[in-house]
Amino acid sequence: MFSSEGFYRPHILVVGGSYGGLSVVANLLNLMKGGTQMSSPELPPELENLPKAQPRITILDERDGIYHTMGSPLVMSSSSFAREAWRYFKDIPQFEKDVCIVQGRALSIDVASRVAKYHKHDDDVTQEMPYDFLVVATGTQRRWPVVPEALHKTEYLQNVDSHIQRLRDAKQVVVVGGGAVGVEFAAEVKTMFPKTNVTLIQSRPTLLASEPLPTSFKQKAADRLEELGIEVRLGCRVVSQTKSSIEGHNTNVLALSNGASIVADEVICTNLPHNASTDFLPKEILDGHGYISVQSTLQFPSSVVNAELHYAVGDAVSWSGIKRVGNAFIMGQFVATNLLMQIHGGAWAVPFKRLGDAVDDNPVGLTKLVDCPPMKPMMALSLGKLALVYRGDDSGEWTEEDQEAVVGRGLGIE
Numbered sequence: 001m002f003s004s005e006g007f008y009r010p011h012i013l014v015v016g017g018s019y020g021g022l023s024v025v026a027n028l029l030n031l032m033k034g035g036t037q038m039s040s041p042e043l044p045p046e047l048e049n050l051p052k053a054q055p056r057i058t059i060l061d062e063r064d065g066i067y068h069t070m071g072s073p074l075v076m077s078s079s080s081f082a083r084e085a086w087r088y089f090k091d092i093p094q095f096e097k098d099v100c101i102v103q104g105r106a107l108s109i110d111v112a113s114r115v116a117k118y119h120k121h122d123d124d125v126t127q128e129m130p131y132d133f134l135v136v137a138t139g140t141q142r143r144w145p146v147v148p149e150a151l152h153k154t155e156y157l158q159n160v161d162s163h164i165q166r167l168r169d170a171k172q173v174v175v176v177g178g179g180a181v182g183v184e185f186a187a188e189v190k191t192m193f194p195k196t197n198v199t200l201i202q203s204r205p206t207l208l209a210s211e212p213l214p215t216s217f218k219q220k221a222a223d224r225l226e227e228l229g230i231e232v233r234l235g236c237r238v239v240s241q242t243k244s245s246i247e248g249h250n251t252n253v254l255a256l257s258n259g260a261s262i263v264a265d266e267v268i269c270t271n272l273p274h275n276a277s278t279d280f281l282p283k284e285i286l287d288g289h290g291y292i293s294v295q296s297t298l299q300f301p302s303s304v305v306n307a308e309l310h311y312a313v314g315d316a317v318s319w320s321g322i323k324r325v326g327n328a329f330i331m332g333q334f335v336a337t338n339l340l341m342q343i344h345g346g347a348w349a350v351p352f353k354r355l356g357d358a359v360d361d362n363p364v365g366l367t368k369l370v371d372c373p374p375m376k377p378m379m380a381l382s383l384g385k386l387a388l389v390y391r392g393d394d395s396g397e398w399t400e401e402d403q404e405a406v407v408g409r410g411l412g413i414e
Helices: 019-032 067-076 079-085 155-167 178-192 215-228 325-346 347-352 403-406
Strands: 011-015 056-062 063-067 086-088 097-111 116-122 126-130 131-135 170-175 197-202 231-235 238-246 249-256 261-265 268-270 310-312 377-384 384-392 399-402
Touching: 011 019, 011 155, 019 056, 019 325, 063 067, 067 079, 067 178, 079 086, 079 155, 086 155, 126 170, 131 325, 131 399, 170 178, 178 197, 178 215, 178 377, 197 261, 215 231, 215 238, 215 384, 249 268, 310 325, 399 403
Parallel strands: 011 056, 011 131, 056 097, 131 310, 170 197, 170 268, 197 231
Antiparallel strands: 063 086, 097 116, 116 126, 238 249, 249 261, 377 384, 384 399
16 A cells, blocks of 8 residues: 555546546556556646656456457457457556456445445455545446447357357348447448348438538448448338248348338347446436536536545546547546646645555645546548548548558557
8 A cells, every 4th residue: 555665555446447447547557657648639738747656556347358349340240350359357468567457346436435335246245445536437338239248258259259150141131220330330240241131220311310420421421331232221210120930030020110121130229228337326426317427627526525536537427529439538548647646746635644644745725637628529430441530620521541440459458
């Protein structure tokens, strides 16, 4: 708990080890070792000073590794990529000495006493973990196959391989939902299995209808699906799905709202509701949709006890812009900066200082933290070997780029 010089090493608990949590931890480690923040279009200011002692960091996550959610459409079509997309925490070199990994599920947070209650993955015994700072990075809950339901890589790979085999055997695949995820799933299935008939069903009159993106971007996505040979049915929704056997072959019959029907060997639903993973948090910090309300510094609302010691990042947060990987990384960078500024300033420790604790010098007043900027609507859409990228340019301009450069490999860990 103390450095060799006798300085107290505050404990930072990060609940959730995906993009936002990874960004917080990776940037904390980089900065404490004299390095720089990870590359980003919205970098926080450079730190003038660093704490005298490196904080202790714990990641509490239900999975045994980091999963590349952004690559899910490709994962569910490519066994080789699936093996890259889940990386054990224990195999990340940067975490080996400096980060404690606990596989488990958060049950509750007591912001007043700064104690998290949780269950480890292999038992139901409630355990407690004290912390000095908390970062919530739990994201949102989405259904299979949009994200894996498995918590262990071995089970995840079994599920993915079984799913891919069914796609390989299918003659007709239907993707339900014309948002970004549905568009990408349809494109990846058709790219990996070009002889398979792929149909995308969208209840709205256009693809990507709910996203604040340029009309030309949405139209290019539709054109790209047509180029790949995907049938797009707009303005109709699935009203029922029944199992059937045709000539001894098990299949699905989808009835559509326009009176038509379609037979499919495999149905991929991407339009199911998804909710913020925040049921373990105090209700007073959540908005009406279950997302975390935060200040501009990404700290809990000022009305909450010890708000200055609690942060949130990523998709679980009520914030501007489209919920996407890039935004979670940026938010993580600003939280890492603010945490180190607070720890160096030492003012956080004054009310909680224990006899014998040694912290950095305590200035008068609280440390002035940096505000996370509002996020512009942006999107990188992976469509087979091509990706459409809109970076929030006020002119509405977007670019076509190589898919692999956009989806990425290795989660940026290297």
